[in-house]
Amino acid sequence: MSDMKRTDKNREMCCKGLPGRQDKFILLIFYLHLYKNIAEGIHPDCAIVSQHLRAREVCSQTQRNEAQNHTEQSGCKTEWDGIGCWLRAEVGHVVNISCSEVFQHFSSNQGHVYRNCTEDGWSEMYPNFEETCALSDDSEPETETSYLSTFRQVYTVGYATSLISLITAIVVFTAFRKFRCTRNYIHVNLFSSFVLRASAVFIKDTVLFADETLDHCSVSTAACKSAVAFFQFSILANYFWLLVEGMYLQTLLALTFVSQRKYFWWYILIGWGLPSTVLILWVLTRYFYDNSGCWDDTENVAIWWIIKGPITASLLVNIVIFINVIRILVQKLKSSAMAGNNDTGHFM
Numbered sequence: 186m187s188d189m190k191r192t193d194k195n196r197e198m199c200c201k202g203l204p205g206r207q208d209k210f211i212l213l214i215f216y217l218h219l220y221k222n223i224a225e226g227i228h229p230d231c232a233i234v235s236q237h238l239r240a241r242e243v244c245s246q247t248q249r250n251e252a253q254n255h256t257e258q259s260g261c262k263t264e265w266d267g268i269g270c271w272l273r274a275e276v277g278h279v280v281n282i283s284c285s286e287v288f289q290h291f292s293s294n295q296g297h298v299y300r301n302c303t304e305d306g307w308s309e310m311y312p313n314f315e316e317t318c319a320l321s322d323d324s325e326p327e328t329e330t331s332y333l334s335t336f337r338q339v340y341t342v343g344y345a346t347s348l349i350s351l352i353t354a355i356v357v358f359t360a361f362r363k364f365r366c367t368r369n370y371i372h373v374n375l376f377s378s379f380v381l382r383a384s385a386v387f388i389k390d391t392v393l394f395a396d397e398t399l400d401h402c403s404v405s406t407a408a409c410k411s412a413v414a415f416f417q418f419s420i421l422a423n424y425f426w427l428l429v430e431g432m433y434l435q436t437l438l439a440l441t442f443v444s445q446r447k448y449f450w451w452y453i454l455i456g457w458g459l460p461s462t463v464l465i466l467w468v469l470t471r472y473f474y475d476n477s478g479c480w481d482d483t484e485n486v487a488i489w490w491i492i493k494g495p496i497t498a499s500l501l502v503n504i505v506i507f508i509n510v511i512r513i514l515v516q517k518l519k520s521s522a523m524a525g526n527n528d529t530g531h532f533m
Contacts, residue, residue, distance in 0.1 A: 239484065244270035261302040266310075274302040337390070348383040351376045367449055371426070371433055374456055378422035385416040393479070409479040414468055417492055421460035428499040429456045431506040438513045459495070467491045 244265040251262055251273060260275040269282045281297040301308040358364045358373050389412040393404065429452045436448065467488070475485050483489040 240270060241265055247272065261307050264307060269298075271300055271307060276302055276304055278302050340386070341390075344383040344386050348380060351380050351383070355380070368433065368437075370449065371429055371452060374453070375423075375426040375430060378419060378426045378456070382416075382419035382423055385412070385419045388412050389416050405478050409481075410471075413480045414464060417467065418460055418464045421463055421492065421495065422457065424496045424499045425460050426456040428503055431503040431510075435506050435510055435513070438510060438517075463491065463495050 244263060247263045247270070248265070260273060260278070261271075263273045264271045271280055271282070274280050279299055279301055281299045283297055298310050298312065300310055355373055355376050358369045358376075389409075392409050392412040432455075433448075433452065470488050470491060471480050475488055
């Protein structure tokens, strides 16, 4: 029995190696990776449609506000022409809309389309959108489709590569006994959360784009909602396991002679339990208060903060932990330097 305990202790000492340096490096790499990816589940081409619908809704809201104002208003009222919103103007004024504002995803043209406000109302547009914004080319829809297809292929290859690398790392950490320690168990769980994230992307795309004849931007089925919910869970798990990495690193530096194994189940609870709790709350809120679309939009800010709030909090806590880790490392370096000077003085 004593030999088994000694073996476990030696394994822990072997895994600790250089305390702090390797863990801090891994933590920094994963934060840089996550920083480039927002936890939104909406597809790029659906984002274009969503933005257009949002602009129309804002214009409609402006029209309703004007209608509720009982005072007489001269000039031209706000009008939605199916492409852009022409805000209220006085007679004799000229209003313009920028091509980059309306077609920002398809045209870099900086031209403008104009309308005059006359006593008879809005005049015709001059010049028209097709001429000014260079949208008259018949190959434009094909170019848009090609762009979205290429974008989809690129991130699919990226996620597939990441998935293969992470699975390989998990196999290595679990297959060799010398790698089995608390720190590497935490790394395995972090890698697993990224595996879930890559898998969630593939599942979401499979569910949304299984039938090309359907308008995937307006679909609202239990399957697509489940896929988006699974995607959000993987995002939450990413951030909370990064938080666990930070907590473990600080504990490793601050409590050098304390066994980390007794904290492991608390790490499991934080890494998987808290994301599950947040996700259940988000799913119930979406179901009862905003059960529309595929749950991949972020228009309802209050509901979106159910996901975004815990992620932001975990980031802030990890920043505090990172600062504290740097402080502890500086103190240890100072202590080591003072001890070295004292030993030199005694030797002299």
